[in-house]
Amino acid sequence: MVADATLERLFMMTREEFWQMADDQKLRDEYAANDDLRWLQTATMDELREMFLEYRVFTIYFADDLSLLVAKMPLGRLKSLMAQLVSEELGEGNPEASHIKLLEDFIVSLGVPPERLTQPTDPENLKLLTKMRDLLLSNPHTYGVALRGMGGECICQVYLLTLFEQFRRNPFVEANAEQIDWRWWDIHAGPADSEHNSMMKAAVDELMQEDPASVEELAAGYQEAKILLSQFWNKIYRQVRTNAAQASA
Ligand SMILES: [Fe+2]
Numbered sequence: 001m002v003a004d005a006t007l008e009r010l011f012m013m014t015r016e017e018f019w020q021m022a023d024d025q026k027l028r029d030e031y032a033a034n035d036d037l038r039w040l041q042t043a044t045m046d047e048l049r050e051m052f053l054e055y056r057v058f059t060i061y062f063a064d065d066l067s068l069l070v071a072k073m074p075l076g077r078l079k080s081l082m083a084q085l086v087s088e089e090l091g092e093g094n095p096e097a098s099h100i101k102l103l104e105d106f107i108v109s110l111g112v113p114p115e116r117l118t119q120p121t122d123p124e125n126l127k128l129l130t131k132m133r134d135l136l137l138s139n140p141h142t143y144g145v146a147l148r149g150m151g152g153e154c155i156c157q158v159y160l161l162t163l164f165e166q167f168r169r170n171p172f173v174e175a176n177a178e179q180i181d182w183r184w185w186d187i188h189a190g191p192a193d194s195e196h197n198s199m200m201k202a203a204v205d206e207l208m209q210e211d212p213a214s215v216e217e218l219a220a221g222y223q224e225a226k227i228l229l230s231q232f233w234n235k236i237y238r239q240v241r242t243n244a245a246q247a248s249a
């Protein structure tokens with residue numbers, strides 16, 4: 001059976017195989033060829049507004065899930081790193097500098113009325129976020145480190161970088177670049193998040209060297225994170241692109 005074969009492969013995965021699986025260049029190539037990401041170059045401003053409005057809730061869950069992960073972890077380098085990431089997400093004591101606030105400022109700078117920021121999220125997307133939280137809470141912390149730590153700082157980092165590169169080429173974005181608040185992107189498509197990616201990988205590598213049995217859980221968490229992220233974005237694209245098709249019909 002396929003499921004058994006997959007489980008067996010995960011069980012037998014070595015540290016070297018884990019890093020081959022979690023290779024950034026492989027992700028970069030996959031996302032660079034993604035039709036939805038490439039579509040961002042030609043999306044309308046309205047489509048971009050709807051897309052980021054729907055994405056907003058993802059970042060709220062991310063910070064809270066990281067906090068839950070910190071609580072689950074034993075004392076050590078990874079716990080401290082996760083706590084540092086939570087603090088940065090929440091603005092290090094200044095809510096105005098929290099990543100959610102910076103994202104909201106970016107969305108409003110695209111021309112979205114502030115009162116729309118809290119509009120209800122697609123129930124299907126909420127289900128995906130809830131599923132991610134349930135998986136985090138019901139699995140060992142090593143699984144959670146890959147699901148939320150690597151999921152957020154490695155997989156999402158490469159995804160957002162590709163997304164940024166594509167939508168920055170959009171002529172509407174280009175024409176409005178002066179009015180757009182780029183601070184959220186300075187972090188998430190810039191050196192800060194690239195450093196988080198490296199820090200996370202170094203800490204995970206240390207964990208695998210100390211405890212080779214953790215590779216199995218890390219690999220399972222990583223693969224689940226990649227699937228859930230793609231399902232989340234996929235729902236957004238299907239919603240936004242379908243709406244646009246209907247509006248122009
Ligand atoms: Fe962030």
Ligand SMILES: [Fe+2]
Binds near residue numbers: 192196
């Ligand atoms: Fe980060």
